[in-house]
Structure formats: C-alpha cells, structure tokens
Amino acid sequence: MLALAVRSLVKTYPNGVQALRGIDLEVPEGDFFALLGPNGAGKTTLIGIITSLVNKTSGEVRVFGHDIDSELALAKAAIGVVPQEININYWDSVLNIVTTQAGFYGMTPRAARLRAEDCLRQLQLWDRRRDTGRNLSGGMKRRLMIARALMHRPRLLILDEPTAGVDIEIRRSMWEFLREINQAGTTIILTTHYLEEAENLCRNVAIIDHGQIIERGAMAGVLRKLGAETFVLNLREAVAAAPQLDGYAVARTGDHEIEVEVTKDRSLNEAFAALTAAGLHVVSMRNKSNRLEELFIRLTARSPRPG
Numbered sequence: 229m230l231a232l233a234v235r236s237l238v239k240t241y242p243n244g245v246q247a248l249r250g251i252d253l254e255v256p257e258g259d260f261f262a263l264l265g266p267n268g269a270g271k272t273t274l275i276g277i278i279t280s281l282v283n284k285t286s287g288e289v290r291v292f293g294h295d296i297d298s299e300l301a302l303a304k305a306a307i308g309v310v311p312q313e314i315n316i317n318y319w320d321s322v323l324n325i326v327t328t329q330a331g332f333y334g335m336t337p338r339a340a341r342l343r344a345e346d347c348l349r350q351l352q353l354w355d356r357r358r359d360t361g362r363n364l365s366g367g368m369k370r371r372l373m374i375a376r377a378l379m380h381r382p383r384l385l386i387l388d389e390p391t392a393g394v395d396i397e398i399r400r401s402m403w404e405f406l407r408e409i410n411q412a413g414t415t416i417i418l419t420t421h422y423l424e425e426a427e428n429l430c431r432n433v434a435i436i437d438h439g440q441i442i443e444r445g446a447m448a449g450v451l452r453k454l455g456a457e458t459f460v461l462n463l464r465e466a467v468a469a470a471p472q473l474d475g476y477a478v479a480r481t482g483d484h485e486i487e488v489e490v491t492k493d494r495s496l497n498e499a500f501a502a503l504t505a506a507g508l509h510v511v512s513m514r515n516k517s518n519r520l521e522e523l524f525i526r527l528t529a530r531s532p533r534p535g
C-alpha cells in the first residue's frame with residue numbers, strides 16, 4: 229500500500245510563480261521519507277497541497293489510496309501534520325490544545341482525554357498539561373505540535389522542519405521518538421535542512437529543486453553521490469605543521485586543529501589510525517561544510533535551470 233502517491237503535480241501561484249512543475253512521488257506505507265531541497269524549492273507548497281492548505285493547479289494526490297479531490301475527509305483523517313511555524317494558541321492550556329484538536333476529528337471528550345494523556349506523556353509534556361502555550365520553551369512548543377498531530381492516530385505523519393531552532397539534546401530525543409513511532413507503523417515524511425537528520429532517520433529521500441524532483445532513492449545511495457568531505461579535527465597535541473597522512477590532503481588550521489579531506493574511496497578510520505601512529509589524538513571532529521548544501525550544489529549544477 230502506498231501512503232502517498234503524487235502524480236504530475238503542478239502549482240502555479242496567482243502571482244505567476246511556478247512552485248511545482250510536475251512532481252511524481254511515491255512513499256510506501258511504513259517508510260521514513262525525507263524531502264530535501266534548498267529554500268524556495270517547493271517543499272512547503274507540496275506539503276500544503278497534500279494537507280489541503282494549498283490548492284493545486286493540476287495533478288493528483290492520493291493518501292492511502294484516497295484522492296484529495298474526491299475523498300478529502302478520508303485523506304485528511306489519515307494525515308497528521310506538524311507545520312514549520314509554531315501555531316499553537318499561546319493562551320490555551322497544553323491539555324486543551326490537544327483535546328480541541330481531537331474534537332476536530334470527531335473524537336468524544338472522554339476518548340480525547342485518554343488519548344491526550346498518552347500523547348502528552350510520550351512527548352514528556354504531561355506534567356506541563358496545565359501550563360499555557362506561551363509558558364513553554366521552544367522545544368516544548370514543537371513537542372506539543374507533534375502531540376497534537378498524533379491525537380487522531382494518523383497513519384501518515386508529515387513534519388516540516390521539525391527541529392529547526394531546537395537544541396541538540398531535544399533534537400536527539402525527538403529523533404528517538406520519531407524512530408519509535410515509525411517502528412510502531414506510522415509512515416513519516418519530513419522536510420529538513422539538516423542532512424544529518426535525514427541521514428540518521430530516513431530510509432528514502434527525494435531532493436526537490438525549483439519545483440522538480442532532481443534525485444530520489446535510498447538515502448545511502450543518494451549520499452554516495454557526495455564526493456570528498458572535509459573534516460575539521462581538534463587534536464590534543466599542538467602541531468607545528470600539517471601531519472603527513474598517506475592518501476589524504478591535510479592542512480593545519482590552528483595549533484590544535486587540522487583539516488583532513490576524505491575522498492569517497494577512503495575511510496576516516498585509516499586517517500585516525502595514521503594520526504594515532506604519529507602520536508596524535510583526536511579530541512573532537514566536525515564536518516567543515518554543510519554536506520546538504522554540498523549535495524544541493526552538486527545536484528543542482530547538473531539539473532536544467534527553468535527558463
């Protein structure tokens with residue numbers, strides 16, 4: 229069964245902007261799917277159409293087999309959405325926010341109350357149920373939006389930049405949670421700017437640019453298209469010059485810092501082993517560039533620009 233089937237989807241906004249230029253996309257049930265793309269690529273427009281907030285110009289969208297033109301209520305019942313912008317009522321209590329949402333989906337007050345406890349506990353918000361939205365931290369507000377989206381037990385959860393501006397600890401606990409509900413059967417589609425996030429969570433990916441899908445497939449395969457990566461390594465020992473590592477380009481960028489370029493055919497393990505053999509210890513490491521940007525640059529360089 230396909231959780232989502234999109235065919236020849238086109239969106240032209242009234243001002244003439246062609247946000248989507250014929251998108252075809254299939255997401256199987258149970259998948260954890262990443263929708264990646266630079267700003268302005270059309271991701272929010274695509275999600276807006278799937279969730280019926282934006283009218284399409286032409287094309288077809290089916291959610292678990294339900295066409296959004298002819299079976300909108302059934303399609304909507306299958307979807308939970310967590311938008312990019314925080315849109316909770318700041319003056320309402322956490323408990324009310326989620327139970328009101330359940331009401332929109334026809335749940336009885338009693339069922340809503342029981343489900344609310346489940347959802348709020350899962351997202352570590354049960355103790356905050358009497359707080360108003362404005363008293364929550366940024367991370368809690370995002371968790372509340374996820375709890376709200378899950379109230380009617382959607383089979384497909386769509387998250388638009390779920391961890392934008394969320395600190396690393398909360399991001400990781402959100403990943404853990406999303407992984408769990410995916411394993412329990414919920415299909416998840418997320419858009420993100422963090423390649424690390426997509427890489428960590430998602431099995432499949434589509435990359436969208438200028439309203440067209442320019443790459444799709446298994447996450448690992450798409451990532452292999454990235455060539456060399458540069459890592460910034462912090463060393464315990466001070467170095468006066470760049471250490472020589474066979475097969476790697478190394479630059480010294482500080483007393484305790486070097487940059488190592490790792491090409492596709494090499495692994496970081498060998499670089500670490502060579503450094504250890506030279507008596508150097510790596511204390512921490514990070515990617516020099518944003519790999520997602522690198523990927524976009526590589527892919528978009530070969531995709532035709534719309535005239």
Ligand code: ADP
Nearest residue numbers: 241243245247266267268269270271272273274
């Ligand atoms: P993304 O989510 O990938 O950043 P969007 O779907 O928001 O991309 O935008 C795709 C294109 O459509 C952009 O060029 C954007 O400026 C344009 N766009 C988005 N919303 C509207 C709107 N309501 N009216 C006109 N143009 C829009």
